């Protein structure tokens with residue numbers, strides 16, 4: 001894994017400008033009652049690289065994802081995607097523009113089959129409008145194309161055998177795979193993954209890591225949240241660390257790992273981070 | 285006690301105009317509830333505006349029948365927008381509250397003295413469907429076999445009614461197999477997931493509400509034409525619940541569910557009705573237990589009992605897929621204890637991440 005050359009000369013400090021940012025955040029804040037869950041003054045996400053977003057539990061990573069992708073409309077501030085102001089844009093329009101996210105708690109469509117989950121995600125389907133939907137000849141050919149693409153991806157994500165099962169029968173790890181494969185059906189510019197490795201076994205992890213670097217190599221931008229430091233360090237070109245809603249450090253993986261502020265933030269909440277897996281499992 | 289009479293009565297119920305009317309309205313409700321997951325508790329409101337669209341246009345304003353049909357359809361679309369715009373962005377329960385209220389408000393307003401010049405108030409309107417019967421191509425007479433016969437008038441309504449049911453069923457069949465139907469089912473399962481994949485959830489819910497509402501209005505029109513009369517109190521909230529009952533009986537979220545449900549529902553209802561009356565008439569049931577005046581209520585109690593039994597043994601309805609039903613939001617995540625072990629599911633147990641949120 002070679003670090004991205006375009007980021008080599010950039011100073012590792014919060015809010016530093018990048019040569020070709022895809023996503024630019026300015027003064028993005030979100031308050032829940034008295035708590036400021038997200039408080040980002042300035043952040044740029046470089047195009048075409050993998051950016052890891054880390055931070056202790058409750059740092060505001062998921063909340064930031066929700067804001068950026070239009071799922072949480074209660075925030076303030078401005079952010080641009082691909083040069084356009086997209087603050088306040090509804091989630092579905094952002095997705096169509098190429099900003100696609102997955103969820104920390106997976107959201108497969110359980111009463112659709114795995115294949116249907118995939119096909120649903122393709123954009124620009126003629127048969128998704130009411131009147132053309134009645135006429136199969138109008139959308140049949142496109143549907144066949146979409147199905148081929150879906151089968152390709154299912155193959156790569158090791159789900160081909162589950163193709164015709166209800167997605168609700170997938171295991172936790174398989175759901176993660178499906179969610180990621182499904183996001184790719186949208187043909188996104190920016191893929192935002194919220195803890196894609198949670199609940200995935202080590203062997204599969206390696207595979208998923210490969211898939212994520214494939215995304216970058218095919219020209220997409222990846223922003224992902226992850227708690228597993230080995231994962232973050234091994235595939236990120238750039239790492240951003242949040243704590244208590246703020247960006248406290250950013251830089252190349254090695255630099256961030258050694259940053260005292262980061263170590264501090266993690267040590268301060270180390271206990272919480274270790275507990276997370278166990279407590280989550282008992283809540284359902 | 286004549287079993288043939290009972291069967292004939294039940295058959296008349298199963299095939300007659302009323303079953304077609306309920307089937308039509310239930311197909312609309314199936315689009316809402318079965319495929320999109322919209323909780324519309326006021327399908328009867330759509331029936332009401334359809335019925336009055338025809339009745340008022342013809343009986344009060346002297347317009348032609350076809351114009352009445354258009355007025356009824358437009359009214360249904362307007363009602364769908366009025367109900368949907370404020371509620372479809374919110375949680376499912378808001379639509380439920382709005383629809384149940386709208387049904388009652390419309391019924392009471394149409395009933396009121398103020399509205400009387402237009403709606404006829406509590407007496408309603410009559411004799412507006414002459415044009416419909418004037419074009420009846422069926423020669424007069426009685427048709428059928430044995431004791432199960434229909435007049436040419438009934439047959440004409442049935443022809444149009446079941447024709448409309450067939451067309452609507454075909455439409456639903458084509459739609460739910462299309463990408464459009466796939467989005468609808470995705471919205472039913474998890475709105476946020478659909479949204480994250482670029483689907484305009486609000487737009488699809490609105491289309492569903494309008495489409496199902498139009499079918500409800502068509503049912504209402506047919507009801508008005510069949511009776512040659514409308515009165516507000518026909519459109520009681522309970523009609524919507526009959527529609528739910530027969531939809532669930534047949535299988536919500538299946539193409540033929542509402543049709544089969546309606547046929548069975550009316551068959552059972554009239555079977556029990558006729559059987560009780562015969563049994564009372566023949567002295568099998570003493571007057572003190574059930575008097576003829578009670579039959580109307582008792583038959584519903586018995587149908588209700590039947591529905592409960594059905595839901596115990598076939599929880600997804602006759603045509604529904606039980607597997608699919610168990611996967612309904614969250615059910616896949618937390619299998620109830622008695623199901624555990626009966627069916628080996630992949631990685632059952634320590635599943636933690638399907639809950640909503642994130």
Ligand SMILES: Nc1ncnc2c1ncn2[C@@H]1O[C@H](COP(=O)(O)OP(=O)(O)OP(=O)(O)O)[C@@H](O)[C@H]1O
Pocket residue numbers: 032037055056057058059060061062063064104
């Ligand atoms: N809807 C909400 N209402 C109130 N508080 C919320 C809400 N959503 C998030 N928070 C709070 O905002 C803070 C940030 O939460 P968030 O889910 O963004 O953390 P995170 O960085 O994703 O953590 P984790 O790594 O555990 O997923 C937490 O303190 C959380 O309790």
Ligand SMILES: [Mg+2]
Pocket residue numbers: 061062063104194
């Ligand atoms: Mg999170």
